[in-house]
Amino acid sequence: MLRLSRRGLGALALAAGMAAAVPAKAADDIVLGGSIPMTGVFAFAGIGIQAGISDYLKIVNDAGGVKGRKVRFAFEDTAYKVDASVAVFNKIVAQDKPNLYYGDSTAFSKTINPELERSGQMIMAGASFATELNDPKKYPLQFMAGPDYTEMFGILLRYIAKEKPGAKVAFVNSDTEFGRDPIATSEKKAVELGLKVVEKIVTPPGSVDVSTEVLKLRRSAPDYTIFHGYVMAPIPEFIAQAKQMGMTSKFMGTFWSMDNSMVQKMGELADGFMGVMPYRYYYDEDGNAPMLAKIRQMRPEYQSTPYMQGFLTAMLMVEAAKRTLDKGEPLTGKTLKAALNSIKDFDTGGIIGVPISVPGNSIPVGRIYKADVQKKLMVPASDWIKLEQ
Amino acid sequence: METDWLLLFEVSLAGLGTGGLYALTALAFVVIYKATRVVNLAIGEILMLGAYAFFGLAAGWALPWWAAALGALAVAGLFGAVVERTVIRPMLGESPISVFMVTVGLGSVLIGIVEIVWTADPHRLPEFMPNAPVFIGEAFLAPKIAYSFLVAAVVIAVFVLLFRFWRGGVALRATANDQAAAYSMGINVPGVFSLAWVVACMVAAGAGILVGAIGGISSTMGVFGLSVLVVVIVGGLDSVPGALVGGLLIGLVEALAGIYLGGEYKLLATFTLLIAVLMVRPYGLFGTHEIERL
Numbered sequence: 317m318l319r320l321s322r323r324g325l326g327a328l329a330l331a332a333g334m335a336a337a338v339p340a341k342a343a344d345d346i347v348l349g350g351s352i353p354m355t356g357v358f359a360f361a362g363i364g365i366q367a368g369i370s371d372y373l374k375i376v377n378d379a380g381g382v383k384g385r386k387v388r389f390a391f392e393d394t395a396y397k398v399d400a401s402v403a404v405f406n407k408i409v410a411q412d413k414p415n416l417y418y419g420d421s422t423a424f425s426k427t428i429n430p431e432l433e434r435s436g437q438m439i440m441a442g443a444s445f446a447t448e449l450n451d452p453k454k455y456p457l458q459f460m461a462g463p464d465y466t467e468m469f470g471i472l473l474r475y476i477a478k479e480k481p482g483a484k485v486a487f488v489n490s491d492t493e494f495g496r497d498p499i500a501t502s503e504k505k506a507v508e509l510g511l512k513v514v515e516k517i518v519t520p521p522g523s524v525d526v527s528t529e530v531l532k533l534r535r536s537a538p539d540y541t542i543f544h545g546y547v548m549a550p551i552p553e554f555i556a557q558a559k560q561m562g563m564t565s566k567f568m569g570t571f572w573s574m575d576n577s578m579v580q581k582m583g584e585l586a587d588g589f590m591g592v593m594p595y596r597y598y599y600d601e602d603g604n605a606p607m608l609a610k611i612r613q614m615r616p617e618y619q620s621t622p623y624m625q626g627f628l629t630a631m632l633m634v635e636a637a638k639r640t641l642d643k644g645e646p647l648t649g650k651t652l653k654a655a656l657n658s659i660k661d662f663d664t665g666g667i668i669g670v671p672i673s674v675p676g677n678s679i680p681v682g683r684i685y686k687a688d689v690q691k692k693l694m695v696p697a698s699d700w701i702k703l704e705q
Numbered sequence: 706m707e708t709d710w711l712l713l714f715e716v717s718l719a720g721l722g723t724g725g726l727y728a729l730t731a732l733a734f735v736v737i738y739k740a741t742r743v744v745n746l747a748i749g750e751i752l753m754l755g756a757y758a759f760f761g762l763a764a765g766w767a768l769p770w771w772a773a774a775l776g777a778l779a780v781a782g783l784f785g786a787v788v789e790r791t792v793i794r795p796m797l798g799e800s801p802i803s804v805f806m807v808t809v810g811l812g813s814v815l816i817g818i819v820e821i822v823w824t825a826d827p828h829r830l831p832e833f834m835p836n837a838p839v840f841i842g843e844a845f846l847a848p849k850i851a852y853s854f855l856v857a858a859v860v861i862a863v864f865v866l867l868f869r870f871w872r873g874g875v876a877l878r879a880t881a882n883d884q885a886a887a888y889s890m891g892i893n894v895p896g897v898f899s900l901a902w903v904v905a906c907m908v909a910a911g912a913g914i915l916v917g918a919i920g921g922i923s924s925t926m927g928v929f930g931l932s933v934l935v936v937v938i939v940g941g942l943d944s945v946p947g948a949l950v951g952g953l954l955i956g957l958v959e960a961l962a963g964i965y966l967g968g969e970y971k972l973l974a975t976f977t978l979l980i981a982v983l984m985v986r987p988y989g990l991f992g993t994h995e996i997e998r999l
Contacts, residue, residue: 359825518968524920
């Protein structure tokens, strides 16, 4: 505790010192603050998120801002460490007085929540889709720009139940807060859908070799295996060994292991890999998606799924700010969240393929995509699936 | 529950297979400790460096895998020589804890370099091992584990022979036993230090290529070194046989714990074993009875 508060003080002192040096900024800027993991284990995501948020804000500002007010993105690197995220938060809050904030992890979102409620100045979203955060009573000023992890499993399980009623399902998760999140709740959901959860495997964080786990998986002979809590490793080796042993299970992932460039790094092994994705991929030209066309125009090269997540998060935040100001209310946590929750059948410009609503803390919508190894692309395997809230 | 003997056998094989990789990395650790009394905590990161060097040469420069592997070993060897000469040797005579901290810093620097050059994105190494499953009787063994184990076994065997018969190996053992006596017998002790670092870094890089081939590479793969630290403490910091037995033992215990208790108990089992061994033999199973209090 002492260490944290000391760091906080240090950050404050630093912020005070720097305030003099920072160039003058327009007083009525709306600030979107961010603890963003630009380095460290989650840098892959952080870099995309940062680009996505920046691009959306550029679009907004180029069009005149929100009621004439510019939206400015103030962020710093956290290396995906909670103490660093908190220090960055303290610094940006002191320096820039943000009304919107992007946090980088479940742990950070939980740690900072009391402070968020105490200050009451902003709403927060972030990289976490933790089931726990999807509780407007406990986390009244937070939200997530997609389904929570249990809802992601719900979408996958519903797809499975439709494709193969009564199928045998196995869950493989990393032994981290992120990995454990949806397992218990999803087991219940599977039973409700008439599926059998035949095996649950936990891998220690950073484990290299998964051969014992694959042996265990083979004994239970699942029809579907769902991975959760990984970006890439050890999924490829898991699939490789399972195929070598002649397993016929289909393999699935959740949002953070579904980026196209990551999946295609698996090469041939990716063949048939499926998963749940709340957003359209960068290259998706089907359907009416003017926002994707705009993104492709701004950035001709492929943008990751974290980019889309950052982009949509910024879009929802800006929409909440706009609705608040339209009502003539001041920007506070409470008014912004109320405005966010008033979003109903909202058109995301095609980022999500169906109109969305944000009645609580999440957007329980997604679609199953499947890897096409020949095209080196993730292609849709289902229509958009909306879970009832 | 009826015992599934085939499963037990397969799991044991898989555990021993991983254990071979632990043993190989532990060997790198032991060689440095034995010769120079430096606890090198950067061994996991040196392993990572080797894997990334291989990745850079094989995927970036499109060299054939064997040339990339040799290149990666050379890079790691050169790295070892430079680090020993410029960072470690000036620390000679300083307290062990200082040198220990230097190696911690070295690990951070390596992670930084890798993230700057290759970004923090995880990558897959190009496939270079045969893909066909290996069966021992009816038992399945993942091919990468099997071939990695073979490579590790051969390298370790070569080392045991070198230590026993080669002049350099004998000089290394002599230096480990008594530096002053080795000096007076005309052994080039600083040369031995350099040799130990070069060789250990090459071994670690080799282990890195194998580990990376199995689990993919990322800037966090250095945590593999943490398991290896357990291996060398269990086996004895300065014992080559200890590294072997410790590696296989830890691999086996992890595998069995993983399958019969669940993945969340793997580390618990390993560290319980560590505590148990330390209580009975504080210097490790095969270590010299000499305790350095840090």
